[in-house]
């Protein structure tokens with residue numbers, strides 16, 4: 486099992502922004518501090534650096550409060566680091582953008598739109614012609630198994646189905662990177678397993694670069710190519726682990742010896758923090 490260092494030298498410079506050498510995502514010495522109501526400074530993330538190369542499924546795993554969501558919000562451009570920089574495709578993040586697709590735990594669909602209209606939303610806003618939109622929407626409806634529900638209103642769907650739409654909507658926009666913050670965290674365990682299986686399949690087809698947040702160790706190993714184990718107080722990356730399990734993957738693999746070995750290793754990394 487390969488451990489690699491979390492900190493790396495600056496790779497993105499104006500010289501290589503346009504080349505394939507730049508990682509898809511680079512988080513460079515990011516510190517995030519919040520001001521508490523009493524006027525103190527709380528450090529949510531301290532000097533966090535890591536990279537995600539193109540087509541990698543990266544997972545942030547760590548205890549509640551270690552700054553996973555904060556890191557995703559910063560990457561989404563919904564907040565700004567106190568210091569440090571984040572680059573997506575060599576471009577410094579300085580606000581939200583369609584180049585970053587997001588799927589969060591709380592359902593973020595437009596309830597008054599149908600499944601199809603939700604998936605189509607970003608494409609329409611970009612002014613894509615109707616014919617082209619239709620093909621993309623059909624493709625993703627099929628990917629997430631919702632053809633029969635295309636004309637249902639989002640508000641009529643179950644939680645698992647809503648997250649299918651959210652995944653389809655994010656991918657339909659063909660973002661540079663997909664940011665997922667505990668997307669299955671609110672689902673019952675059976676639905677959660679189904680969604681993990683579905684995401685494995687969809688990812689196999691799209692090979693999209695992903696930054697996925699979870700506090701579920703099984704989920705992290707099952708889905709991830711590389712796992713960043715985080716610690717709290719202050720939020721930081723404690724360890725980087727490459728997942729040596731072959732793809733395509735399936736749910737049975739949680740019983741493999743190497744899966745269990747890795748699970749134990751991550752469990753101890755997280756447990757030592759407590």
Ligand code: ADP
Pocket residue numbers: 519520521527529547548549550551552553554555556720
């Ligand atoms: P995680 O997603 O890993 O549970 P978060 O990123 O949500 O962690 O939060 C990291 C830490 O920052 C937590 O201690 C949380 O209480 C704190 N925090 C998050 N948002 C704010 C905020 N707006 N103001 C003050 N503290 C915050």
Ligand code: MG
Pocket residue numbers: 553554555
């Ligand atoms: Mg969170």
